[in-house]
Amino acid sequence: MPAITINHAREHIGEQVTIQGWLYNKRSSGKILFLQVRDGTGVIQAVISAVDTSALFDQAEGLTRETSLVMRGTVRADDRAPTGCELQPTSIDVIHSPDVPFPIDLKEHTPGFLMDQRHLWIRTGRQVPILRIRDAVFRAFRQFFHDRGFIATEAPILTGTSVEGTTTLFELDYFGDKAYLSQSGQLYLEATAMALGNVYWIGPAFRAEKSKTRKHITEFWIAEAEMAFCDHAANLEIQEQLVSYIVDFVAGERKQELQQLGRDPAALRAQVKLPFPRIDYADAVDRLSKAGHDITFGDDFGAPHEATLAEMFGRPVFVERFPSAMKPFYMKRDPKDEARVLGADLIAPEGYGEIIGGSQREDSYAALVAHMEEQKLPLDAYQWYLDLRRFGSVPHAGFGMGMERVVTWLCGAAHIREAIPFARQINRLYP
Amino acid sequence: MPAITINHAREHIGEQVTIQGWLYNKRSSGKILFLQVRDGTGVIQAVISAVDTSALFDQAEGLTRETSLVMRGTVRADDRAPTGCELQPTSIDVIHSPDVPFPIDLKEHTPGFLMDQRHLWIRTGRQVPILRIRDAVFRAFRQFFHDRGFIATEAPILTGTSVEGTTTLFELDYFGDKAYLSQSGQLYLEATAMALGNVYWIGPAFRAEKSKTRKHITEFWIAEAEMAFCDHAANLEIQEQLVSYIVDFVAGERKQELQQLGRDPAALRAQVKLPFPRIDYADAVDRLSKAGHDITFGDDFGAPHEATLAEMFGRPVFVERFPSAMKPFYMKRDPKDEARVLGADLIAPEGYGEIIGGSQREDSYAALVAHMEEQKLPLDAYQWYLDLRRFGSVPHAGFGMGMERVVTWLCGAAHIREAIPFARQINRLYP
Numbered sequence: 001m002p003a004i005t006i007n008h009a010r011e012h013i014g015e016q017v018t019i020q021g022w023l024y025n026k027r028s029s030g031k032i033l034f035l036q037v038r039d040g041t042g043v044i045q046a047v048i049s050a051v052d053t054s055a056l057f058d059q060a061e062g063l064t065r066e067t068s069l070v071m072r073g074t075v076r077a078d079d080r081a082p083t084g085c086e087l088q089p090t091s092i093d094v095i096h097s098p099d100v101p102f103p104i105d106l107k108e109h110t111p112g113f114l115m116d117q118r119h120l121w122i123r124t125g126r127q128v129p130i131l132r133i134r135d136a137v138f139r140a141f142r143q144f145f146h147d148r149g150f151i152a153t154e155a156p157i158l159t160g161t162s163v164e165g166t167t168t169l170f171e172l173d174y175f176g177d178k179a180y181l182s183q184s185g186q187l188y189l190e191a192t193a194m195a196l197g198n199v200y201w202i203g204p205a206f207r208a209e210k211s212k213t214r215k216h217i218t219e220f221w222i223a224e225a226e227m228a229f230c231d232h233a234a235n236l237e238i239q240e241q242l243v244s245y246i247v248d249f250v251a252g253e254r255k256q257e258l259q260q261l262g263r264d265p266a267a268l269r270a271q272v273k274l275p276f277p278r279i280d281y282a283d284a285v286d287r288l289s290k291a292g293h294d295i296t297f298g299d300d301f302g303a304p305h306e307a308t309l310a311e312m313f314g315r316p317v318f319v320e321r322f323p324s325a326m327k328p329f330y331m332k333r334d335p336k337d338e339a340r341v342l343g344a345d346l347i348a349p350e351g352y353g354e355i356i357g358g359s360q361r362e363d364s365y366a367a368l369v370a371h372m373e374e375q376k377l378p379l380d381a382y383q384w385y386l387d388l389r390r391f392g393s394v395p396h397a398g399f400g401m402g403m404e405r406v407v408t409w410l411c412g413a414a415h416i417r418e419a420i421p422f423a424r425q426i427n428r429l430y431p
Numbered sequence: 432m433p434a435i436t437i438n439h440a441r442e443h444i445g446e447q448v449t450i451q452g453w454l455y456n457k458r459s460s461g462k463i464l465f466l467q468v469r470d471g472t473g474v475i476q477a478v479i480s481a482v483d484t485s486a487l488f489d490q491a492e493g494l495t496r497e498t499s500l501v502m503r504g505t506v507r508a509d510d511r512a513p514t515g516c517e518l519q520p521t522s523i524d525v526i527h528s529p530d531v532p533f534p535i536d537l538k539e540h541t542p543g544f545l546m547d548q549r550h551l552w553i554r555t556g557r558q559v560p561i562l563r564i565r566d567a568v569f570r571a572f573r574q575f576f577h578d579r580g581f582i583a584t585e586a587p588i589l590t591g592t593s594v595e596g597t598t599t600l601f602e603l604d605y606f607g608d609k610a611y612l613s614q615s616g617q618l619y620l621e622a623t624a625m626a627l628g629n630v631y632w633i634g635p636a637f638r639a640e641k642s643k644t645r646k647h648i649t650e651f652w653i654a655e656a657e658m659a660f661c662d663h664a665a666n667l668e669i670q671e672q673l674v675s676y677i678v679d680f681v682a683g684e685r686k687q688e689l690q691q692l693g694r695d696p697a698a699l700r701a702q703v704k705l706p707f708p709r710i711d712y713a714d715a716v717d718r719l720s721k722a723g724h725d726i727t728f729g730d731d732f733g734a735p736h737e738a739t740l741a742e743m744f745g746r747p748v749f750v751e752r753f754p755s756a757m758k759p760f761y762m763k764r765d766p767k768d769e770a771r772v773l774g775a776d777l778i779a780p781e782g783y784g785e786i787i788g789g790s791q792r793e794d795s796y797a798a799l800v801a802h803m804e805e806q807k808l809p810l811d812a813y814q815w816y817l818d819l820r821r822f823g824s825v826p827h828a829g830f831g832m833g834m835e836r837v838v839t840w841l842c843g844a845a846h847i848r849e850a851i852p853f854a855r856q857i858n859r860l861y862p
Binding site: 003005007020022023039040041066067068095096098099100102118119120122123127128131132134135138139142146149151152153154155156157158159160170171172173174175177179181188191192193194195196197198203204206208210218219221228229363384385387388389390391392393394395420421422424426427429430431 | 434436438451453454470471472497498499526527529530531533549550551553554558559562563565566569570573577580582583584585586587588589590591601602603604605606608610612619622623624625626627628629634635637639641649650652659660794815816818819820821822823824825826851852853855857858860861862
């Protein structure tokens with residue numbers, strides 16, 4: 001009898017099935033034992049009566065948490081169960097029974113303890129639905145762009161140059177040369193867009209930031225797209241369509257997981273109705289100032305500012321046309337006001353912070369060199385990037401999305417470390 | 432008039448269209464000028480007659496390679512063209528005209544020169560179809576596993592431990608601790624499989640190997656899958672199904688690109704008919720020895736051995752049950768012969784070498800500790816990995832596929848550096 005997975009159990013009501021998994025939890029109510037069995041796709045409850053099946057009852061009573069097992073039995077409809085069914089087992093074969101108690105009980109633990117046990121923590125509670133939602137967010141991003149004729153590509157991780165300065169770079173020895181871990185694939189995606197048209201990727205990015213906040217990890221996954229023949233306005237349009245698509249995709253495919261996390265798929269969908277509001281940076285500063293924040297034109301936003309803006313709109317909001325001095329050299333200046341860039345950040349609802357940063361890219365060779373000289377960047381290392389403006393430069397634009405930020409928001413997670421299987425933080429390299 | 436992409440031009444025969452792209456090449460035949468325009472999705476030929484459109488002819492005659500432009504015109508059927516059509520332009524708007532000649536002409540250049548110009552080289556010749564095939568290989572891998580209920584995940588890139596020894600590791604300073612760039616996500620995928628069931632990912636992997644061969648790069652993309660409740664035999668079955676699926680997917684979606692590279696989609700499909708042959712390591716050594724190779728039981732295979740095996744079979748071939756001493760600690764020993772492992776390598780046809788390495792994993796705590804002690808590995812650093820055998824251990828198996836090796840094979844490329852947008856080699860960190 002081939003095994004089925006728990007997410008498909010409700011398609012087998014009345015049938016004999018085999019389930020392979022782990023004992024997640026166990027409780028008894030007098031002469032009835034309830035086993036929660038998990039297999040990664042879901043959790044099913046097996047009900048064993050001491051009266052009807054006393055040998056099985058005795059065997060099951062001795063099982064401890066995270067015992068691996070193969071269970072055979074009949075699927076019964078049960079409207080109260082999240083899976084819509086339960087199992088009436090006829091046999092249990094134990095594969096491996098732990099010698100010591102599973103270290104994570106289902107009560108509260110400190111974050112430090114849970115992160116030390118991350119390899120086991122991911123088997124429990126909210127972590128399985130979060131990681132299943134993460135899978136759907138990644139797939140949604142890729143599907144969106146593939147459906148629009150974009151080509152998937154990869155940027156190098158090891159680079160001799162860096163996009164946003166060297167203060168937050170991880171450096172390593174590369175056969176006697178200095179190399180850095182990439183903070184963004186953008187510059188390489190620009191080169192690839194000039195070869196392939198529209199491109200996208202999801203890859204790891206690294207920032208050696210010492211900040212310990214609930215929104216920062218040192219290794220994160222960035223999802224980027226770069227489009228030839230694209231301007232600032234079209235860039236924002238595709239970003240809002242993307243975010244709306246991802247939410248709709250996840251709300252459809254991972255409805256049960258969202259509900260397990262206490263998230264309402266319909267409410268998430270309502271948050272991302274198009275179009276998203278666009279406000280000018282100066283307007284944002286003004287609104288924040290009026291709301292009591294101590295902020296003036298030229299200041300960057302911190303978490304409290306982003307939270308206030310999010311609260312004002314209740315849905316994702318673009319803040320556009322930041323002062324040029326605040327932003328990297330590659331952003332195109334607004335022709336109406338050289339002191340501003342044709343770029344925008346997208347702020348997530350509910351205080352989850354910036355999820356996208358994007359811009360039209362400077363396509364003039366002379367202007368790009370001028371920006372680089374202003375910021376005292378080494379022109380030599382960027383010759384290849386400057387070549388993109390020497391040979392058939394075109395208006396182009398793109399953006400980067402922090403995947404863990406998006407997962408944190410959709411899951412309503414308290415900390416970004418739960419949005420990635422094995423988070424890396426300033427004091428965390430294990431497991 | 433919204434722009435169309437060149438791959439969709441044949442759907443607009445007889446219509447007026449706009450195409451945005453770059454001038455790839457130009458030739459004239461007396462009073463007729465032929466412009467090859469590329470946009471990343473394909474190349475279309477625009478035909479301009481000096482008699483019918485003399486002003487346009489004069490303008491076009493002055494255009495240089497890699498000029499970016501917007502061209503309007505009528506699509507005409509042309510059975511001789513790879514796109515099935517050509518363009519009869521009515522106007523050309525130049526976006527940017529290079530001041531200097533494009534450095535890559537369409538003749539021969541040295542590999543070193545081309546790699547220095549990689550950011551421009553990817554616009555030319557075989558490079559565009561190779562990168563478009565790469566996109567399809569990546570998508571095929573993900574589609575295969577998603578369709579089978581696997582969950583996409585990510586392993587960390589920065590690790591405190593390593594899977595296969597430290598001699599070929601890139602090391603870096605991580606806030607005062609030593610960290611290494613991952614050579615494989617396998618150990619983490621094993622942990623995730625115990626939480627989510629069946630998992631897969633594609634991520635970057637790093638090997639600080641000093642070897643300069645046409646099959647090695649220091650940064651490559653590894654595609655891995657890990658399956659709970661899976662044994663060696665089932666592991667090989669899913670690998671051969673995967674490879675067959677990828678070839679079929681690429682032959683279907685990228686038929687034109689394969690043909691541009693001189694590869695016959697039907698011949699590739701014929702190479703991957705199921706099942707793939709499985710030969711024992713001892714048998715492989717015997718065959719190689721008889722074929723004149725100087726090899727004895729216990730030796731690893733090099734490129735010449737792999738090439739001979741490939742030639743013997745003319746299709747992918749599994750070599751299984753390698754001597755335990757040659758293989759990493761995590762491979763499960765064959766219960767019939769402890770000196771062998773339940774693992775296999777998959778050798779690609781045509782001398783493209785090993786494309787997959789996989790095994791059933793050791794699921795016994797005691798056996799795993801014994802293997803680690805034999806290989807003098809630090810038990811402390813692997814406590815989290817050992818925990819997977821302490822708490823509900825199950826038979827499980829998995830494998831890793833070198834994506835650039837697969838792309839090189841399918842494209843018939845001469846060197847792996849062409850199978851990735853920006854290759855990293857021992858002497859190559861730029862661009």
